Amino acid sequence: MGAMLEIRNYTKSYGGDKKAADNVSLTVESGDIYGFIGHNGAGKSTTIRAVVGVLDFTEGDIYIDGHSVKTESMECKKVTAYIPDNPDLYENLTGIQYLNFVADVFGISASDREERIRKYADAFEITSSLGDLIGSYSHGMKQKVAIISALIHEPKLLVLDEPFVGLDPKATFTLKEIMHEMCGRGTAIFFSTHVLDVAEKLCNKVAIIKQGRIIASGSIEEITEGHSLEETFLEADNE
Numbered sequence: 001m002g003a004m005l006e007i008r009n010y011t012k013s014y015g016g017d018k019k020a021a022d023n024v025s026l027t028v029e030s031g032d033i034y035g036f037i038g039h040n041g042a043g044k045s046t047t048i049r050a051v052v053g054v055l056d057f058t059e060g061d062i063y064i065d066g067h068s069v070k071t072e073s074m075e076c077k078k079v080t081a082y083i084p085d086n087p088d089l090y091e092n093l094t095g096i097q098y099l100n101f102v103a104d105v106f107g108i109s110a111s112d113r114e115e116r117i118r119k120y121a122d123a124f125e126i127t128s129s130l131g132d133l134i135g136s137y138s139h140g141m142k143q144k145v146a147i148i149s150a151l152i153h154e155p156k157l158l159v160l161d162e163p164f165v166g167l168d169p170k171a172t173f174t175l176k177e178i179m180h181e182m183c184g185r186g187t188a189i190f191f192s193t194h195v196l197d198v199a200e201k202l203c204n205k206v207a208i209i210k211q212g213r214i215i216a217s218g219s220i221e222e223i224t225e226g227h228s229l230e231e232t233f234l235e236a237d238n239e
Helices: 044-051 073-079 095-105 110-123 139-151 169-184 196-202 220-224 229-238
Strands: 003-013 019-029 033-037 059-064 080-083 157-161 188-193 205-210 213-219
Touching (some): 003 157, 003 188, 019 044, 019 205, 019 213, 044 059, 044 188, 073 080, 095 110, 095 139, 110 139, 110 169, 139 157, 139 169, 169 188, 196 229, 205 220, 205 229, 213 220, 213 229, 220 229
Parallel strands (some): 033 188, 033 205, 080 157, 157 188
Antiparallel strands (some): 205 213
């Protein structure tokens, strides 16, 4: 299988001594569903934005499928999909225009894009709304379109920031099913969350970040040692 995402000693400072990420290292392998857990402000989004190339950094290294995020950003972006916590879509396009635009960027054939858009739009029950302007969509619908756009090119690495916030229960279930299916095909998934029971059921590995530092990482079994993830997190957080 092998490492699909490798973060090595990533550090990000914001003025003075405050480190948003402090010597963060972790490895996500093909087929992993890897949860990144911590309070708001613990360093989750800072790390994720560096992984996907939105945030520059000088200290440490990040590799995606063996390519450096710093020096081979285009190679990294070709195999990565990113769903931010608050997707910013082109409001003046229809849903289908936006999805076709993303498919064009990644060079997806007409037959492949049609099949994938139909599959995922049906799964999220938004097929009938794809002809409407994105500006008319609810937050939840925008999130569904953002998710579909991330799946169109069948990424090797899927990165999500708080993916379940704002999704209704049925869409949450659908996304979890899709994540399992993708991992079965060898995709690596790395996502931040503070919804611990979802992480516990969904992930095979987790890392807990506190004030920019990873305080625990590994398989769910190793980290929890028979306790719930919630108990483990609260205990680690109090130390």
